[in-house]
Amino acid sequence: MNLNTAIEDFLLYIQVEKNYSEHTVLSYEYDLKSFFSFLADYGCSTELNDITKLNVRRFIQHLLGKRHQSPRSLNRKISCLKSFTKYCVREKYINHDFMFDIETPKTDEKLVVYLTTTDLQHLFRALEQDHTRFSKRNEVMIKLLATTGMRRSELVSLTWQQLDFSNQTIRIHGKGKKxxxxxxxxxxxxxLVTYKASLQAYQIYSTEHVFLNKDGKILDPRGLHSIFKKVLKKAGLPPSRFSLHHLRHTFATLMLQENKENVDLRVLQELLGHESITSTEVYTHVEFQQKKKAIDSFNLFND
Incomplete structure (x- = not known):
């Protein structure tokens, strides 16, 4: 079987049977097509059973050298290829797994960037003191992100039927349609009640989107990003330092810092919608603050 045919089968599998989101399917498609293009461009066979580990290692070398890809991006492609070959082995498309024993390069672990409690208070104050046309919408959006940890894609796709004021809950459609x-x-x-009351009757129908742009259309992630940068400036916070995703980091970090007696990693995993707790463990960096306090209070020296 040709690689390209197997890729199409795999993409259909993850879309229909695994119910992956459109964004995830497109990412897999891009990574797999990149591998196919590499083999074709360098005169290598694109028949599945002809592909070897050497082909894969040269692909990795190509990505690191000529494409200057970061280890993080490279790891994503390797992970994608491993998922693909596991599928091919299960479907008996290949006799051997050419990704077996292919290791991912080490990545430099970076501490999560987040807003401090003081930063967040400045941000909220700027939102509350703004009285322009879309100030109430902006305040609700950013405070929702900061108090739920939801992704920006989850926010812009939010409809009124996902909000239940009586039970004070919000139903979020996350990655993989979970x-x-x-x-x-x-x-x-x-x-939310005040914001809803400010809208036209047709805009608050259950299936309508909660947040709209100035033209009354669905607000897209790029528009939300632009709004957030403007609010950061008004709050006296550097827009080059923080992004919308840092609000999600802020939620998770402050949840563990300020409310650790009520929140453990499993609870945080559920709140964030992480499939694996490994993704949530990145937020244990907050424990460094407790470690520093412990060391500072270890009084061994006479001043």
Whole structure:
């Protein structure tokens, strides 16, 4: 079987049977097609059973050398290829797994960037003091992100039927079309009610999107990003330092810092919608603050 045919089969499998999101399917398609193009461009066979580990290692070398890809991006491609070959082995498309024993390069572990409690208070104050046309919408959006940890893609796709004011919950459609039910912060209920009351009747129909742009159309992630950068400036915070995703980091970090007696990693995993707890463990960097306090309070020296 040709590699290209197997790729099409695999993409259909993850879309239909695995129910992966459109974004994830497109990412897999891009990575697999990149490998196919590499083999074709360098005169290598694109028949599945002709592909070897040497082909894969040269592909990795190509990505690191000529394409200057970061280890993180490279790891994603390797992970994609491993998922693909496991599928091919299961379907008996190949006799051998050419990704077996292919290792991912080490990545430099970086601490998560997040807003401090003081930063967040400045951000909220700037939102509350703004009285422009879309100020109420902006306040609700950013406070929702900060108090739920939801992704920006989850926010812009939000419809009114996902909000339940009576039970004070929000139903989020996450990655892989998986749903999670989260409690709404009590502070958000009156804000959402006021914002909803400011809209036209047709705009609050259950299937309508909660957040719209200036033209009354669905707000896209790029527009949300632009709004956030403007709010950061008004709050006196550097827009080059923080992005929308850092609000998600902020939620997770402060949740562990400020509320550790009520929140453990498993709870945080559910709140964030992480499939693996490994993804959640990145937020254990907050424990460094407790470690520093412990060391500083270890009084061994006479001043």
């Amino acid at each position: 749903e999670r039910l989260l409690p709404l912060h009590l502070h958000l209920i009156p804000l």
